[in-house]
Amino acid sequence: xxxxxxxxxxxxxxxxxxxxxxxxxxxxxxxxxxxxxQVFLWDVPSTNNGWxxxxxxxxxxxxxxxxxxxxxxxxxxxxxxxxFDIRDRRADGVGTK
Numbered sequence: 001x002x003x004x005x006x007x008x009x010x011x012x013x014x015x016x017x018x019x020x021x022x023x024x025x026x027x028x029x030x031x032x033x034x035x036x037x038q039v040f041l042w043d044v045p046s047t048n049n050g051w052x053x054x055x056x057x058x059x060x061x062x063x064x065x066x067x068x069x070x071x072x073x074x075x076x077x078x079x080x081x082x083x084f085d086i087r088d089r090r091a092d093g094v095g096t097k
Contacts, residue, residue, distance in 0.1 A: 009037035033061060 011023035021048035022039075031042040040061065043051035062069060 010034060011037055035061075035065065 012027075013021045013023045015021070018026045020032065021027050028039065028041075029042045033040045033042050042061070044058055044059075047053050
């Protein structure tokens with residue numbers, strides 16, 4: 001595992017069916033983004049229509065990130081994760097995979 005003398009500002013203790021538990025005891029039960037030492041709640045569609053309900057607005061927070069992430073881990077089923085390349089989106093921001 002990667003190690004440093006300076007611990008990251010946000011540390012994950014465990015990941016399970018109830019969410020992501022941080023080292024400080026906080027449990028994040030919904031979609032979140034870890035970015036530059038901070039955790040952001042991510043407002044994503046809650047329906048099971050696949051990518052049909054996703055719009056450019058759902059990806060808006062990544063417009064300010066430099067450098068742009070190439071791959072995001074997206075849990076589509078709450079049972080497994082899959083990688084989603086943000087380049088695989090239509091012009092309106094909806095995923096095509």
